Amino acid sequence: MKEMLQTVSIEEALSLLRAHFRPDPMPSTRMSIRDALGQTLAHDVLSGEDIPAYPRSTMDGYAVRAADTFGASPSNPVYLRLAGTVEMGQVPEEDIGEGVAMIVYTGGILPKGADAVVMIEHTTRWETGEVEIQRQVAPGENHVRAGADARRNEVALSAGTNIRSQEMGYLAALGILDVPVRLRPRVAIVSTGNEIVDADIHPNSGQMRDVNTWTLTSLVEECGGEPLATGIVHDDFDALSAVHRDCLREAQIVVISGGSSKGAHDVVADVIDQSGEPGVFVHGISMKPGKPVIIGVAKGKACFGLPGHPISAMLAFHIFVEPAIDLLLSRNRRRARTIQATLSTSIPSAPGRDDFVRVVIRENEGLLVADPVLGKSGLISLMVNSDGFVHVPAAREGFSPGETVEVKIW
Template sequence: MMKQEQFLSVVDRDEAERRFRAALAPLAPVGVEEVMLGATLGRVLAEDVASPVDVPGFDRSNMDGFAVRAEDTFGASEQEPRRLRCLAEAVQMGDLPRGVVEPGCAMAIPTGGVVPRGADAVVMVEHTRLEGGDVLVEKPVAPGRAITWAGTDIAQGEVVLRAFEVLTSRETGVLAAMGRDRVRVFLRPRVAILSTGDEIVPPGAPLGAGKIYDSNQVILADAVREAGGEPVPCGITRDDPAAVRAALLDALAAADMVLLSGGTSKGPGDLNVRVLEETLEAPGILAHGVALKPGKPLCLAASDRKAVVVLPGFPTSAIFTFHEFVAPVIRALAGRAEPGAGGGSGASPATSPARGARERGWSRARLPVAMISEGGRTEYVLVRLTEDDAGRAVAYPIGKGSGSVTAWSQADGYFVIPRGVERLEAGDEVDILPVAGASPRRVDLVVIGSHCMGLDVLLGRLSRRGITSKLIAVGSEGGLAAVRRGECDAAGVHLYDAVTGSYNAPFMGPGLVLARGYGRLQGVVYRAGDARFEGREAAEAVREAAQTPSVMMINRNRGSGTRALYDELLGDARPAGYAVEASSHHAIGAAVAQGRADFGIAIELVARERGLGFLPLREERFDMVIAEARAGRPGVRALLEELGSEEVRRALRARGLRA
């Protein structure tokens, strides 16, 4: 057996950050460059910008009408208009008028035209009428009416934009208005990103057994851009010390910071940290192993004040530790201020997102379920947010684990469980922090409960109608509890009542409405040709398999309607694999197809899509439970319309569902 190496030393999160920042200090922008105006969007100003001209550069009319002396209009009305002589010259756009507006005269002027000498107001054309060679003014104007005086917006020499401001379309428009065609900005720090591992292949390549696509390089490259850096993709390097060392040296020479993904956990194939020990200049490795969840395998290092970080290989761990430790450094090197830091240079030390949440104005939310945390390390918990009937935020933890690719993209935010806390109770309030600086968006329809591909059809059609939605999959029982607590608009359920032999209706109560959905055939899935199941009656095959030690099952998550069906079939039997819980029908199909389990319970469509054998058990109903108090909401009304649509019924039948 190959020996597995242990972490060097697991340190506290704050101590790890202190060591890392001390080795990189002082953190400051990496440099300055001058760029053309068209390339400034998203860049950070490296200088204060004073206007070389007045804006506007002349007295400008704000509307179509007539330039006049205001006192000539006093007392005007529709019944008794003031008569002014209309001058032959009219103001032309882009030209300086030659004539002068004398007392008792008016000159036609367009919006944006130069106000002629002598005039101190503009009368809207709608408040005038022409009669012969005269203008009849029907409404008086005050001096300065409808005129923007030269330099009113920006005065020559006025500092309009300041260093360390991030240039958006608003600021670039101001630069253009001042006539600036180029400006000095901070260089974007170059961040080399190197993926390592024999199991990693690039997206688009064939995916062999035991291989995974390299999602981390894409996620990290875009996260670097979001933080103000310039990613330098370095591709994938195999698990070979010489190859990793060569790639690391190239990255150090080409970039201001180096990120490696994977190779930090204890294990025979993890070698990045050993390569760092042999390759980096002082101070070298600063922390290998941080008391975090997710993210414990993180390695922080520096080579002559250049940051080198080996992020965990699992996507959620990698992106969490990136935003916690790496993104603040990139922002400092790019001259960007820390979010919520109250302005100033990004070179100032960052405040950890685990601290000061209340001061930075993030929301508080109630937990609908109790949570157990592993003591001794800080834990970050991704959540989906919804609101109860009183408008209070409710945070549903996303329990997909650090290996999940979708958890980060689906999250509305996260909260922190301090290292000394081992349990949070249902009803406890937590501070919600934003994911990558984004604010959670409100949607038109919140559905909590069981997930089904038929529900995907419904929500997809709603999306095409412009109805936004959020689906939080917690199982049928969890969805029913959520709709009872007023935490969602609807719940997808397929709950079987053994007493009545029917689905869903027996579980209704006050304030709930059952909207009829569709049927789907549940059954036992197995690998085609398996004689232990082929041609057998489903219930009999399951009972016999449960008594056979060599047979491995795959279970469903507690609270799901399918879990109740398992327990009904198995009785007191607990065959091998009973404790392994899959969260969806597709996960059941994958486990059986890949040989990790010999049988499970899923819907017929999954068996057909994966080429599995199928023994029918019963048709179940997948219905929607609607909160009566929310039935009038536009999103709920749209959902009910789709459920009753024949077009939707045809689409569901095309997916193998019974509508």
């Protein structure tokens, strides 16, 4: 059995992964935006037009020349001649000249000559055909300029962008209905353990249902990959080697859960190491939970051995497997959802180790408070009953009650 390598930091493990795993990007294909949610752009997307094509009001009010309103106040109003109304969806035929105003609605096009909009709340309309302006406005106030959303022939969305709901709307606004995207990388998921049974089986004494296949395949999909679940493999070198060989042929990444720590039946490191060069280069990371993570490369494919405990496996997936998927997609790193919260109780931590502590977020007198959720990493309910986690860096010896901490939302 392969001995555990020296424990390394998270940063060192990621650096080694990037050094040894240098895949070509996944091939690209064109896809309707109807199916593009969660996909990754393979090439830059250029705008074919200015969006909006004309300056548009962001308020109901009066289109004016800002210079005509200078000095206006409730006690010293300015009076402008009302020249008509800009109808929604119509391009104004009249220009705004000196001393003139036109009614404009939210989203309406500004007439030529207008460079600001006075909110209707700051005006009074008189039967004489004049409008009383009770507040001055600056050039550019209460409207968006032409091309503020996108400029013709400029990059609207760059290659590597993960397409979310907002990108879907942006593409629709640009009139772009199909886009070049990367094919989803295939990620093989293997659960190991003599004690593991399928989720539809009632476990006997000493057995437990397979949780990791379901959590890890779901995470693969959330991260833009295509999961290939192989089922459960017993702690047997030959059996796991055969499955691993198949996975290396079919997938770009192989994730094996269970059998990553030292023990008589822990064969994952040996299987990965004997599958091709360079083999295993990380076996043990200074983090909790998730210390016995294995990282290797065989036949140009990234191979991971994750702990069998569900919480450890899920956390290790986010930290190590997701970046490997990003490399295959040439994807810009996805921004984690974070919030600031006040810690309700202390979080102790051993120096020299990165700790990840689950928390629940609650509101107290208008402030967000983070309550640590304590428990063993084998209890999947702790993930269900928590909102996110606090990362305690290796250089810290924990956090004290009342400290403001960053919470990464699941």
